[in-house]
Amino acid sequence: MDKTPKKIKKYVRQALADMPVRTAVANAAETSVASRDKIAGGIPYWELVRRKVRSIKKDVLEHLDEYLIEFESNCQANGIKVHWARDGASAREIVGKIARDCGASMVVKSKSLTTEEVGLNAYLAENGIEPVETDLGECIVQLLGQIPSHLVAPALHLSRQDIGRVFQDKLGVEYTEDPAELTEIARVHLRQKFLSARMGISGANFGIAREGCICVVENECNARLTVSLPKVHVAVMGVEKLIPDMAALPYFLKLLPASATGQKSSSYVNIIGGPGREGAGEGPQEVHVVLLDNGRSRILGDGQLRETLMCIRCGACLNSCPVYRQIGGHAYGWVYMGPIGSALIPQYLGEKEGRYAPSLSSLCGACREICPLEINIPRHLLKLRNKVVRAKQSGFFERIAMKLWAFAAARPLVYRFVTWFPGKFQMLLPGKRAFPAPGYMGRRAIGRFDSKGFAKRFRRMERKND
Amino acid sequence: MKVAIFIPCLTEHMYPETGLSMVKVLRHAGIEIEYVHGQTCCGQPAFNAGYRDEIIPIAERFIRLFRGKDYVIAPSGSCTAMVRVFYRELDIDAALRDDLDDLCGRIFEFCEFMVDVAKVDSLGGRFPHKATYHDSCHLSRELGVVAQPRKLISSIADIDFVEMKDSDACCGFGGMFSAKFGQLSTEMVARKCENIVESGAEYVIGADAGCLMNIGGYLRKNHLSPQTMHIADLLAKSLDL
Amino acid sequence: MTDSDRNDILADIRSSLEIASDIPFAVGADEQPLEGALAAELFDDPQTMRTRFAEELAAVSADFDVLDDQTAAAKWAGEVLAVDGFNTLVVAEEGICLDIAKAIQSDRPDLEIIVAGDLDGAERQARLAQPSAALVEVDYALADIGSLVVLRDNTASMLPHFLPESVMVIVRPEQLLANQFELIKVLPQDAGGNMVFITGPSRTADVEKVLILGAHGPRRVSVGMLESAK
Numbered sequence: 001m002d003k004t005p006k007k008i009k010k011y012v013r014q015a016l017a018d019m020p021v022r023t024a025v026a027n028a029a030e031t032s033v034a035s036r037d038k039i040a041g042g043i044p045y046w047e048l049v050r051r052k053v054r055s056i057k058k059d060v061l062e063h064l065d066e067y068l069i070e071f072e073s074n075c076q077a078n079g080i081k082v083h084w085a086r087d088g089a090s091a092r093e094i095v096g097k098i099a100r101d102c103g104a105s106m107v108v109k110s111k112s113l114t115t116e117e118v119g120l121n122a123y124l125a126e127n128g129i130e131p132v133e134t135d136l137g138e139c140i141v142q143l144l145g146q147i148p149s150h151l152v153a154p155a156l157h158l159s160r161q162d163i164g165r166v167f168q169d170k171l172g173v174e175y176t177e178d179p180a181e182l183t184e185i186a187r188v189h190l191r192q193k194f195l196s197a198r199m200g201i202s203g204a205n206f207g208i209a210r211e212g213c214i215c216v217v218e219n220e221c222n223a224r225l226t227v228s229l230p231k232v233h234v235a236v237m238g239v240e241k242l243i244p245d246m247a248a249l250p251y252f253l254k255l256l257p258a259s260a261t262g263q264k265s266s267s268y269v270n271i272i273g274g275p276g277r278e279g280a281g282e283g284p285q286e287v288h289v290v291l292l293d294n295g296r297s298r299i300l301g302d303g304q305l306r307e308t309l310m311c312i313r314c315g316a317c318l319n320s321c322p323v324y325r326q327i328g329g330h331a332y333g334w335v336y337m338g339p340i341g342s343a344l345i346p347q348y349l350g351e352k353e354g355r356y357a358p359s360l361s362s363l364c365g366a367c368r369e370i371c372p373l374e375i376n377i378p379r380h381l382l383k384l385r386n387k388v389v390r391a392k393q394s395g396f397f398e399r400i401a402m403k404l405w406a407f408a409a410a411r412p413l414v415y416r417f418v419t420w421f422p423g424k425f426q427m428l429l430p431g432k433r434a435f436p437a438p439g440y441m442g443r444r445a446i447g448r449f450d451s452k453g454f455a456k457r458f459r460r461m462e463r464k465n466d
Numbered sequence: 467m468k469v470a471i472f473i474p475c476l477t478e479h480m481y482p483e484t485g486l487s488m489v490k491v492l493r494h495a496g497i498e499i500e501y502v503h504g505q506t507c508c509g510q511p512a513f514n515a516g517y518r519d520e521i522i523p524i525a526e527r528f529i530r531l532f533r534g535k536d537y538v539i540a541p542s543g544s545c546t547a548m549v550r551v552f553y554r555e556l557d558i559d560a561a562l563r564d565d566l567d568d569l570c571g572r573i574f575e576f577c578e579f580m581v582d583v584a585k586v587d588s589l590g591g592r593f594p595h596k597a598t599y600h601d602s603c604h605l606s607r608e609l610g611v612v613a614q615p616r617k618l619i620s621s622i623a624d625i626d627f628v629e630m631k632d633s634d635a636c637c638g639f640g641g642m643f644s645a646k647f648g649q650l651s652t653e654m655v656a657r658k659c660e661n662i663v664e665s666g667a668e669y670v671i672g673a674d675a676g677c678l679m680n681i682g683g684y685l686r687k688n689h690l691s692p693q694t695m696h697i698a699d700l701l702a703k704s705l706d707l
Numbered sequence: 708m709t710d711s712d713r714n715d716i717l718a719d720i721r722s723s724l725e726i727a728s729d730i731p732f733a734v735g736a737d738e739q740p741l742e743g744a745l746a747a748e749l750f751d752d753p754q755t756m757r758t759r760f761a762e763e764l765a766a767v768s769a770d771f772d773v774l775d776d777q778t779a780a781a782k783w784a785g786e787v788l789a790v791d792g793f794n795t796l797v798v799a800e801e802g803i804c805l806d807i808a809k810a811i812q813s814d815r816p817d818l819e820i821i822v823a824g825d826l827d828g829a830e831r832q833a834r835l836a837q838p839s840a841a842l843v844e845v846d847y848a849l850a851d852i853g854s855l856v857v858l859r860d861n862t863a864s865m866l867p868h869f870l871p872e873s874v875m876v877i878v879r880p881e882q883l884l885a886n887q888f889e890l891i892k893v894l895p896q897d898a899g900g901n902m903v904f905i906t907g908p909s910r911t912a913d914v915e916k917v918l919i920l921g922a923h924g925p926r927r928v929s930v931g932m933l934e935s936a937k
Contacts, residue, residue, distance in 0.1 A: 009647075012647060012649075012650055013649065016649055016650060016653060024915070027916075028915075028916050031916060044744060044747075045740075045741060045744035045745065045748075048740055048741040048744055049741065051741075052741055054732070055732065058728070058730050058732065061728075061730075062724065062728055063724075064720050064724065065717050065720045065721050065724065068716075068717065068720070069717070078900070084712040084713035084716055085712060086712040086715055086716060090712055134923065135913070136911045136913040136914070136922060137911075137913035140913065153912070153913060153916075154913070155913050155914070156916075159915065160914050160915050160917075163914055179914035179915060179917040179919055180919050182914050183911055183913075183914065183919045183921070183922060186922075187921070187922065187923055190923065191836055191923070194836075194923075195832055195833065195836055208900060211900045212900065213900025213901070214900075219909065219910050219911060219922070220909050220910065220911045220922035220923050220924070221869055221909035221922060221923040221924025221925070222922065222923040222924075224869050224903065224923075224924060225869065225870075225923055225924070228865065228866070228869070229832060239716065239720070246891055246894070246900070247891050249887070249891070250886070250887035250888050250890075250891060253887060261912075263767075263906075264763070264766075264851075264852045264853075264906075265767075265852040265853075265854055265904065265906040266906065267767070267905065267906050267907055267908070267909055267910055267924075268903060268904070268905060268906075268909070268924070269854075269903065269904035269906075270903050271900045271901065271902045271903065272900065272901065273900025273901045274900070274901065276859075277859075277860070280863070280864075281824070281826070281827055281828040281831060281864070282828055282831060282832075282864055282865065282866055283859070283865075283901075291716070293712075293716045293719070297716055297719035297720045297723055298719070298723065300720060300723040300724065301722070301723035301726055302726070303726045303727050303728050303729035303730075304729040304730075306723075306728065306730065307730045310730075322635055322636045322638065322654050322657070323650065323654070326650055326653050326654060326657075327650065358516075359642075359643065359646055359647075360647065361640070361643070362603070362636050362638055362639065362640030362643045362644075362651070362654070363514065363603070363640055363643070364603035364607070364635075364636030364640070365603050365604075365607035365608065366603075366607075366634075366635070366636065368607070369607060376731070379555075382513070382514065382516070382552070382555070383555070384516075385514070385515060385516030386516040386517075386518045387516075388516055389515070389516035389517055389518075394515070394516060398515065399517075402511075402512045402515055402517045402520060403517070403520055405511070405512060406509070406512050406517060406520035406521055406523075406524060407520075408506075409506045409507045409509060409512075409521075409524050410506070410523040410524045410527055411506075412503075412504040412505075412506055415506045415507070419475070419478070419479050422479075423479070437645060438645070439644075439645035439646065439648040440644050440645045440648055440651075441648075442648060442649070442652060443652045443656070443684065443687060443688065444652055444655060444680065444683040444684040444686075444687050444688075445682075445683040445684075445686045445687040446679070446683055447476075447480040447481070447679045447682070447683065448480065449479050449480055450479055450480055450481070450482050452482065453478050453479050453482055454473045454477060454478040454479075454482035454485040454486070455473070455478065455501075455503075457482045457483075457485075457486060458482075458485065458486065458489065458501055461486060461489075
C-alpha cells in the first residue's frame with residue numbers, strides 16, 4: 001500500500017467517513033489512556049522518573065557520537081556485528097546481504113517501526129526472501145497488505161470480523177471472530193515459521209552503550225522467539241535509541257510499558273548481549289545490529305527539533321490526541337503517526353512531502369502532557385509549520401492572506417479599516433448571516449462580526465459613566 | 467491597583483460585550499483599568515500558521531505598547547500564552563528582549579489575575595443555574611490555569627457547578643486548523659458538545675472566545691440547548707453589572 | 708560501504724552537535740528526591756515484600772504458591788500439570804527441577820521428562836515446541852512488578868522458559884528483590900547483557916483490545932516459592 005503524507009487531506013476525509021474504524025480507534029485510545037493514568041497515578045515518583053529519563057536522553061543526544069562509538073566497541077566485544085546504514089537503501093542492502101549469506105528464504109520478524117520506516121519487507125520480498133511478521137497485530141496488517149495504524153497496536157483499526165475474514169482468506173482456516181481462537185490460529189501458523197526460519201529480524205527499544213547490548217520489550221513472546229530460535233538475529237535500530245548503561249534501563253522501563261499499554265511491566269523484557277555460547281545448543285549463532293541514520297543526524301542539527309529524537313515510541317501521544325482519536329493512524333500517510341508522527345514526517349521526508357503533517361493538529365498539548373519524555377510536540381509543530389512556510393510549501397492564497405493580515409495588524413489605522421469592513425459587509429447579507437468562513441462553516445455556525453467593536457463600545461460606556 | 471487591558475481580536479470584533487464585562491468586573495473588584503489605544507492583535511493566527519517573520523513587527527509593537535504597565539490583562543488564555551510563551555520563539559529586536567522578559571512577568575489571563583494576583587476568590591454574585599466549565603488548551607496546558615476559573619465560578623451563590631467528562635479535551639478550534647481541517651475540527655467539537663450536553667448544564671463557561679465561538683456555533687446550529695458564556699460575562703451577570 | 712557510512716554518520720552527528728541544544732530542561736532535576744522516593748519504595752520486611760510479589764503476580768494472571776519443601780513442590784507441580792493434562796515435563800538441566808520432576812514421575816510413571824540441555828539444538832526446539840509443561844528455575848524475582856529474571860549464562864537452556872505452554876517456576880526466598888533498581892545493583896558485572904525479565908504469561912490484545920493469555924509463549928505461568936531445598 002503506497003501512502004504518502006502529501007495526501008493527508010484526502011486520507012482525513014476518508015478516515016472521517018469510516019464510522020466503525022473511528023469508533024474502534026476512539027474507544028481503544030480512551031481505554032489506553034485510562035489504564036496508563038491508573039499505572040502512572042500509582043507511581044508516586046512518576047514525575048521524578050520522567051525528569052530523570054529526560055536528563056538521560058538529553059545527555060545521550062548531546063554526546064551521541066561518543067555513545068555510538070562506545071556502543072559499537074562493547075557490542076563487538078560481546079560478539080555482536082555492528083553495521084552502519086546511512087539511509088534506508090543501505091539498511092535494506094545490509095539486511096538483505098545477511099539474509100542471503102545465511103541462506104534464508106524466509107525470515108521471522110518481530111514488531112519494528114524502524115524496519116517499516118526503511119521499507120524492509122517490500123525489499124526482502126522483491127529479493128525472494130519472505131518476511132513474516134509475527135506480532136499478532138503486525139501479522140494481520142501484513143496479511144491485508146496494510147501498514148500499522150498505531151505505533152503500539154498495529155491492527156487497532158480492524159474489527160474482529162475483519163480479522164476473521166482475512167485469516168479465512170489468507171490462512172485457509174475456518175471463519176471465526178473469537179479473539180482467543182484468532183490468537184490461537186496465529187500461534188499455530190507462526191510457530192512453524194519460527195521453527196523453520198533461518199533468520200530473525202527485530203527492532204530495538206534501547207541500545208545499551210556500556211554493556212554493549214540491546215533491549216526489546218514485548219508482550220507476546222514473539223520477539224523472544226525471533227531472537228532466540230533462528231540461527232541469525234538482526235536488530236535494526238535508529239542511532240538515537242541509545243541509553244548510557246544498564247543502570248539507566250529501569251527508569252525507562254518504569255515509563256515505557258505504562259505509557260504504551262498501561263502495564264507496570266511488559267510480559268517480556270529481552271536483553272540481548274551477543275550470540276549463544278558455543279556448544280550451548282541454542283541462541284543465535286550470529287547477532288547483527290544495524291545502526292540506522294536515515295536523516296537522524298540531520299534532525300540532530302536543529303537545536304530545538306532534536307528533542308523529537310527523544311521519542312521512545314510508546315504511542316501515548318496518539319492515544320491522548322483528540323485528532324488521532326478521530327482519524328486513526330492511516331490518515332497521516334506514513335509509518336509514524338499521531339502527534340509525534342506529525343512532527344517526524346516533515347523532518348524525515350522533507351517540507352514538501354510533509355507539508356500538511358504539522359498542520360494536522362489543533363496544538364492542544366495533550367501529547368506533551370502525556371509524553372513520558374515531555375517532548376514539547378506543539379512547540380515543534382509550530383516550528384515545523386514555519387519551516388514549511390520558509391520552504392515556500394504553504395498554499396499560495398494562505399501566504400498572501402497571512403502577509404496582508406500581518407501587514408494590517410502592525411498598523412492600527414489599516415487594521416481598523418480591515419476589521420471594520422466585515423461587520424458592514426454582513427449588513428448586506430440577507431437575514432442575520434455571518435461573514436462567510438469557508439471550511440469552517442457547515443455543521444456549525446460562525447459568530448457575527450460586531451459592527452462597532454470593543455473600542456467604540458468602551459468609549460461609549462466611558463462617556464456614559466462620566 | 468491599575469491594570470492595562472488587552473482586548474484580543476475575537477473579543478474586539480465579535481464579542482465586545484465580554485471585554486466590557488471584564489472591565490466591569492475588574493472595577494467592581496476595585497481595580498482601576500486603562501485601555502491602551504492603538505492595540506491590534508497579538509499575532510497568533512499568523513504565528514500558528516507558521517508565518518513567524520511576518521508577525522515580528524506585530525510582536526515588537528505589542529511589547530512597546532504595553533511597556534511600563536504594571537499589569538496587562540487579557541480575557542483569553544490563548545493570547546496571553548502567545549505573548550508569555552511564544553513571543554520568545556520570535557527573532558525580535560535584541561533591544562526589546564529585556565522588555566519582553568519584563569512583560570512576560572506582568573501579562574496575565576483574566577481568571578489567573580483575579581485569583582493569583584488580585585487575590586479575589588469571591589465576588590459575591592449570584593447565578594441560579596447549572597453550569598459546567600471547558601478548559602481551553604492554551605490556558606490550562608501552556609499557562610497551567612485550571613483551578614482559578616473553577617474557584618471563581620464556585621464562589622458564585624446558587625450556581626450548580628458540574629464537571630463534564632474530559633473537560634480538558636480540545637474543542638477542535640485551533641485557529642486556522644478549524645478551517646484547514648474543517649470537517650475534522652467539527653467532529654472534535656461535536657464530541658465536546660456531547661459531553662457538555664451529557665453534563666446537563668444550562669451554561670458552558672469558558673475563558674477563551676475562540677473555543678466559545680466554536681462550541682457555541684455547533685450548539686446553535688444543531689439546536690442543542692446549552693448556552694456558551696465567557697467567565698467574565700458570567701461574573702458580570704452574577705453581579706448584575 | 709559500511710565503513711564509509713560509519714564515518715559519514717559520525718561526522719554528520721558531530722557537525723550537527725556543534726549547534727547548541729535548545730532542549731529546555733525542567734529545573735530541579737537533581738537526583739536527591741528521586742533516590743529518596745526509590746528508597747521509600749523498598750519493603751519494610753521480607754513478608755511484606757513477598758505479599759506484594761504474590762499480588763503483582765495475580766495482577767498479571769500468574770499463580771503463586773508457597774512450597775515448604777521439595778515434596779510439597781512435587782505435589783504442587785503435579786497438580787499444575789494435571790490442570791492442563793500435559794504428559795510431558797521439560798526441565799533445563801540437572802538440579803532441583805529434575806529432582807522434583809522425578810518425584811512426580813514416581814507417582815505417575817506415564818510422565819515423560821525432557822532435559823532440554825541434553826538435546827541438540829534442532830531436536831530441542833522441535834520437542835519443546837510441542838504441547839508440554841516446563842519446570843524451571845530463575846535467578847531473581849522482583850516484588851514490585853511480579854517479574855522473574857533469567858540470566859542466560861546460568862542455565863543450560865532458556866527455551867523451557869518460553870516454548871512450553873505451561874511454565875512452572877521455582878523461586879527461592881533469597882532471590883526475591885524489591886525492584887529492577889535493586890536488581891541492577893546485584894547483577895554480576897560479567898553477566899553481560901543476556902537476560903530476560905518475564906512478567907506473567909505471554910499475552911496480546913491485538914484483536915479489539917481483548918486481552919488473550921498465551922500469544923506465542925506460555926499461556927500459564929505458575930510460581931512456587933520454595934522455602935527449603937530439602
